[in-house]
Amino acid sequence: MNTPDSAPTLRTALVVGTGLIGTSVALALSSRGVATYLADTNPAVARFAAELGAGRAEEPPGPVDLAILGVPPTHVGRVLADLQARDAAAAYTDVASVKALPLGDAERLGCDLCSYVGGHPMAGRERSGPAAARGDLFEGRPWVLTPSPHTSPHALAAARELARLCGALPIEMDPAAHDHAVALVSHAPHLVSSLMAARLADAADEAVRLCGQGIRDVTRIAASDPALWVDILSCNAAAVADVLEALGRDLDKTVTALRALAAGHGSADPADLTDVLKRGNAGVARIPGKHGAPPARYAVVPVIIGDRPGELARLFTDVGEAGVNIEDLAIEHSPGQPVGLVEISVEPAVAATLTTELRRRGWTVQE
Ligand SMILES: NC(=O)C1=CN([C@@H]2O[C@H](COP(=O)(O)OP(=O)(O)OC[C@H]3O[C@@H](n4cnc5c(N)ncnc54)[C@H](O)[C@@H]3O)[C@@H](O)[C@H]2O)C=CC1
Ligand SMILES: O=C(O)C(=O)Cc1ccc(O)cc1
Known part of the structure; x- marks a missing residue:
């Protein structure tokens, strides 16, 4: 229009x-x-x-x-x-x-x-x-x-x-204002994600196998193409360095607080730690919309599936037989876990029908 x-x-x-x-x-x-x-x-x-x-x-x-x-x-x-x-x-x-x-x-x-x-x-x-x-x-x-x-x-x-x-x-x-803004909301977060993910590169298998959703959320973007990101970061290096320097000051303060707590066997004042966690709450509350969610025009039907060959095929067949089109799909699964969670995105008008139909066929569908 x-x-x-x-x-x-x-x-x-x-x-x-x-x-x-x-x-x-x-x-x-x-x-x-x-x-x-x-x-x-x-x-x-x-x-x-x-x-x-x-x-x-x-x-x-x-x-x-x-x-x-x-x-x-x-x-x-x-x-x-x-x-x-x-x-x-x-x-x-x-x-x-x-x-x-x-x-x-x-x-x-x-x-x-x-x-x-x-x-x-x-x-x-x-x-x-x-x-x-x-x-x-x-x-x-x-x-x-x-x-x-x-x-x-x-x-x-x-x-x-x-x-x-x-x-x-x-x-x-303005182009410069844009570059300062994305240093904070995109480019520095990218490096923080990479730095955290890099800690996993040589970590013990017994630690890595415990990875849950939190670490997956924090590290997802670290899987991006390094060549593209060197190109991006080299074009905005000073602004990104400023954000990371400020982060470094918070990090130093946080490490000091943790060392004091470790030395005091719990009797030290955790105020600095509380402060960073509360500021984190305040920051995340400012992020508009639902971060990482699929487009709001779809409803999500979460289904638990067993970690067995053929389970996904069986689920897709049942969704098809319910006459519902899958618009998008996400699978949450940790190695060694006996079940996974499949999030099926569908048109909102058919979500209730699909839930009923899948439950009737024996699937566990989350509320
Ligand atoms: N990856 C992301 O999540 C986002 C990337 N961007 C920007 O989008 C642009 C593209 O990024 P992606 O699509 O992720 O990269 P990509 O690597 O998937 O695609 C880039 C494509 O450009 C082609 N190419 C490179 N130089 C070329 C040239 N001189 N003439 C013609 N084609 C050429 C490459 O062969 C490649 O197919 C970048 O400027 C990036 O900063 C913007 C928003 C998000
Ligand atoms: O993967 C994501 O969620 C992103 O948001 C990625 C992204 C990368 C580069 C940009 O310039 C903008 C967005």
């Missing part, structure tokens, strides 16, 4: 860099009827994205309405310059996790800054490549746009329309 600022109506798009984010964008655009063309330095990757239904892995017949650069941050300037040199699109945006450096590169390379606006969808995954892409990845998520003083209203409107077509909420920010 058009809103007052959306003069362009996207009919054609070119996605350059068809990895996780590029293909997710392309899937969303294709599903909304935008003729989407796909390109990647690795043509096999673009062809694979096309096989997934993300668009056509071929040259567009003429300039597209919007080109979306799904490449690492340090590649954005060069790719933008190349695309503009061949007049590939009326407007250009990117999805890179940092915003000041790509703009600086574009300026230095003599790009046309009127037709370009930086963008950053605040959603992702710990996996790379088109196989991990999802058309609903950006649903309900913020999508930052960082217009420069040169950005034309047309380019900004095209990027806003892109965000909305992907189901995201466009937010305008």
Whole structure:
């Protein structure tokens, strides 16, 4: 639907860099009827994205309405310059996790800054490549746009329309303010996750086998591609270092409190420990929405399954026979545990029917 600022109506798009984010964008655009063309330095990757239904892995017949650069941050300037040199699109945006450096590169390379606006969808995954892409990845998520003083209203409107077509909420920010904000909410947390996960690399098996949901939550993003993250962090290094330095001061205080408690055999004052835990409560309460949850438009039906061959197949058959389509799926399971938990995401209207039907067939479905 058009809103007052959306003069362009996207009919054609070119996605350059068809990895996780590029293909997710392309899937969303294709599903909304935008003729989407796909390109990647690795043509096999673009062809694979096309096989997934993300668009056509071929040259567009003429300039597209919007080109979306799904490449690492340090590649954005060069790719933008190349695309503009061949007049590939009326407007250009990117999805890179940092915003000041790509703009600086574009300026230095003599790009046309009127037709370009930086963008950053605040959603992702710990996996790379088109196989991990999802058309609903950006649903309900913020999508930052960082217009420069040169950005034309047309380019900004095209990027806003892109965000909305992907189901995201466009937010305008200054590029430097964006980079400071994501140092706190994305880049430093990524390193903290890696640092914690790194403690497990050489840990004893008897400890690692006890891993429960807490450590999985804290370390999930540590499974991401190191090459991409070196690229991201190197473009925002000072701001990330500032956050980690502040964290280091808290860490020092926490270690001191724990050493005092250990030395005092419990008689020492745990005030500093209480303080950090309470500040943690306050911080987590400020995170908007339900972190890590599947898109709110689905209801989740949690089913307990035995750790036996064929259990999942039996469950899927029963869901199918109940006439219910599985929209998404998550499996929680720890090695050695006799049961696992399968979270089946379904349309809310069919959740009660599925629960009743699965219970009738002998499954334990959680409230
Ligand atoms: N991974 C995540 O969770 C998120 C990543 N981003 C940003 O999205 C961008 C892409 O990241 P991912 O999709 O995760 O990476 P990815 O590794 O899955 O995909 C990147 C793709 O770009 C291609 N590529 C690299 N240089 C290219 C060039 N010069 N021309 C054409 N294609 C080129 C690669 O072959 C690869 O297929 C990055 O800028 C990243 O900062 C943004 C939000 C979330
Ligand atoms: O995996 C997740 O949950 C993420 O949120 C990942 C992510 C990585 C990089 C970004 O620039 C934005 C989001």
